[in-house]
Amino acid sequence: MTMTVNEIPANVHLVDHPLVQHKLTLIRDVKRSTSNFRQLLNEIGTLICYEITRELPLELVDIETPLAKIKSPMISGKKLVFAPILRAGVGFLDGMLSLVPSARVAHIGLYRDPKTLEAVEYYFKAPSDIADRLTMVLDPMLATGHSAIAAVAQLKKRGARDIRFICLIAAPEGILAFCEAHPDVPVWTAAIDDHLNDHGYIVPGLGDAGDRMFGTK
Numbered sequence: 296m297t298m299t300v301n302e303i304p305a306n307v308h309l310v311d312h313p314l315v316q317h318k319l320t321l322i323r324d325v326k327r328s329t330s331n332f333r334q335l336l337n338e339i340g341t342l343i344c345y346e347i348t349r350e351l352p353l354e355l356v357d358i359e360t361p362l363a364k365i366k367s368p369m370i371s372g373k374k375l376v377f378a379p380i381l382r383a384g385v386g387f388l389d390g391m392l393s394l395v396p397s398a399r400v401a402h403i404g405l406y407r408d409p410k411t412l413e414a415v416e417y418y419f420k421a422p423s424d425i426a427d428r429l430t431m432v433l434d435p436m437l438a439t440g441h442s443a444i445a446a447v448a449q450l451k452k453r454g455a456r457d458i459r460f461i462c463l464i465a466a467p468e469g470i471l472a473f474c475e476a477h478p479d480v481p482v483w484t485a486a487i488d489d490h491l492n493d494h495g496y497i498v499p500g501l502g503d504a505g506d507r508m509f510g511t512k
């Protein structure tokens with residue numbers, strides 16, 4: 296199922312920065328080592344974080360430089376929560392926290408039932424004030440969309456209202472399912488690949504992100 300540019304839903308944003316695209320090509324390579332894969336995912340996390348925070352509102356605050364008193368911009372408004380879906384979402388986390396060290400972290404444990412491909416929750420821990428924060432859900436692969444849909448539903452149930460979904464590679468099937476389930480949640484991805492295979496893997500994709508990141512295959 297290939298998706299043409301005209302079929303991409305309006306709230307799906309492509310991160311087309313050359314550095315991200317370059318590193319995405321490197322990370323797709325089957326010969327990439329585990330440590331290099333993890334490092335690249337971290338770096339891409341930092342770069343994507345830079346892109347998705349571009350629209351955060353600013354306010355002018357009073358400061359004093361060694362030479363003068365001025366009004367200078369600082370980020371205002373809601374504070375951030377990074378919410379990696381375990382386990383592959385963790386790959387983005389350190390890179391993002393390096394840019395926004397004060398962000399809080401919510402962990403969402405979901406695994407894919409290998410037969411039904413449905414998401415099953417086994418862990419959830421989020422900051423208690425999540426309703427007042429902007430939540431970025433992290434998962435490198437938006438495949439069937441089941442995990443992403445379930446993770447966002449769990450966050451909404453706990454009060455989160457302002458949510459973005461961040462991935463590295465999305466399948467057309469996952470995008471359509473996710474945007475139908477959560478039309479209020481914008482998606483950020485570096486690539487929209489061709490299709491899902493019969494095992495729910497994205498083609499051409501990069502294989503199993505968790506296994507490649509942690510060397511568990």
Ligand code: URA
Pocket residue numbers: 383436438495496497498500501502503504505
């Ligand atoms: N999860 C992965 O890690 N890779 C895929 O291709 C699909 C889901």
